[in-house]
Each structure stands twice: as structure tokens, then as C-alpha cells.
Amino acid sequence: MKITILSASPRNNGFSFESANYIHSYFKKNNIDSILLDIKNLNIHPCDGCGFCHFHKKCKFQDDFALFFDAINSCDLFFCITPVYFSGPPSQFKKLIDRCQIFWELKYTHNTKPFCLNHNPKSIVILYGGASHHDFQFKSTLDIIDIFYKSINTTIDKTFTFPNTDNIELSNEFLEQFAQTINLHSL
Numbered sequence: 562m563k564i565t566i567l568s569a570s571p572r573n574n575g576f577s578f579e580s581a582n583y584i585h586s587y588f589k590k591n592n593i594d595s596i597l598l599d600i601k602n603l604n605i606h607p608c609d610g611c612g613f614c615h616f617h618k619k620c621k622f623q624d625d626f627a628l629f630f631d632a633i634n635s636c637d638l639f640f641c642i643t644p645v646y647f648s649g650p651p652s653q654f655k656k657l658i659d660r661c662q663i664f665w666e667l668k669y670t671h672n673t674k675p676f677c678l679n680h681n682p683k684s685i686v687i688l689y690g691g692a693s694h695h696d697f698q699f700k701s702t703l704d705i706i707d708i709f710y711k712s713i714n715t716t717i718d719k720t721f722t723f724p725n726t727d728n729i730e731l732s733n734e735f736l737e738q739f740a741q742t743i744n745l746h747s748l
């Protein structure tokens with residue numbers, strides 16, 4: 562089994578990164594192949610809607626999007642861990658999502674099957690929000706992740722939401738409880 566973990570927060574040592582790191586260390590300790598992609602270390606140019614991929618079956622930008630492409634292509638399980646910013650994903654994550662336009666073009670314009678369109682990895686989505694829980698806190702972010710997943714042919718297996726992070730201490734106890742909540746040890 563191969564695991565890809567995306568930490569989609571631009572913040573150093575916040576909830577997304579620390580929980581991604583916890584999951585990554587757990588799999589490494591158990592000799593399970595796992596890669597941690599940290600959005601703040603990825604150099605991803607935003608899509609400018611130029612239409613290049615519509616005509617050329619590839620993107621004109623050559624950057625760290627290729628790392629995501631390879632990691633998602635080869636994994637069986639994808640952890641997507643993101644905070645909510647103004648009800649949506651942080652802009653650093655949205656840049657990556659918008660670059661997935663290449664997959665729509667490959668599928669619907671060029672009728673070709675890129676990588677994971679044959680592959681369909683499962684995914685666990687983990688969302689953090691600083692505000693105390695309210696009904697629509699995670700809705701828009703999940704709507705965006707849903708269409709992002711359609712582009713990469715991934716299905717959401719489980720979603721876990723953690724509100725109120727701005728009032729919670731990010732401690733070892735939190736991370737141990739987090740691991741229990743997502744059932745990490747029985748994956």
C-alpha cells in the first residue's frame with residue numbers, strides 16, 4: 562500500500578501540518594510507503610486560464626505540481642488535510658486545485674486517460690476550522706474538494722471535521738486523540 566499525505570496549510574506547525582506529520586511518522590514506523598507533501602514548500606504557479614492544456618495536452622508551467630501528479634498517480638490512499646480560510650481552502654491549496662484543469666482537458670477535450678483516471682485511490686479528508694462549530698463551517702471547502710476529487714478520479718472514503726482549533730491547544734494529547742478519531746491504527 563502506498564500513502565500520499567497532503568498538508569494544505571501555509572502555517573508552520575499548525576494543526577494540518579502536525580497531524581499530517583503524525584500520520585506520516587506512523588506509516589514510516591510501520592514500514593508503509595508514505596509521502597508527505599507540504600503545500601508551503603511546493604512551488605506551484607497559479608493557473609492563468611491560458612488554454613494551453615486545451616490545445617497541447619499539457620500545462621505550460623513546469624513546477625512542483627509534477628510532485629503532486631506523481632504522488633497521486635501512484636498512491637492507494639490519499640490524506641487531504643486542510644484548514645478552512647474564509648469558508649474555502651487556503652489560496653496555496655487552491656492554486657494546486659486549479660492546476661488540475663489539465664485533467665479535465667485530458668479527459669473531456671483529448672479523450673485520453675491520465676494516470677489516476679484508471680486508478681481511483683481512496684481518500685480521507687480532514688478539515689480544521691478555527692471558529693466554534695456551525696452548520697456551514699466546512700460546506701464550501703467540501704464542495705470544492707468534491708470537484709477537485711472528480712478531476713483526479715478520487716473518492717472520499719471518510720471526512721473528519723475539527724472545529725474550534727483557535728481555542729484548542731495543539732498538544733501530543735490532541736494528536737493522540739486525533740489518531741483515535743480517524744482510526745489511524747486500524748487503517
Ligand SMILES: Cc1cc2nc3c(=O)[nH]c(=O)nc-3n(C[C@H](O)[C@H](O)[C@H](O)COP(=O)(O)O)c2cc1C
Nearest residue numbers: 570572575576577644645646647648690691692726
Ligand atoms: C485567513 C484566514 C481565514 C480563516 N477563515 C476561517 C473560516 O472561515 N472559518 C473557520 O472556522 N476558521 C477560519 N480560520 C481559522 C483557521 O481555520 C484555523 O486557525 C486553522 O486551525 C488553521 O489551520 P492550521 O492550524 O492547519 O494552520 C481562518 C484563518 C485564517 C488565517
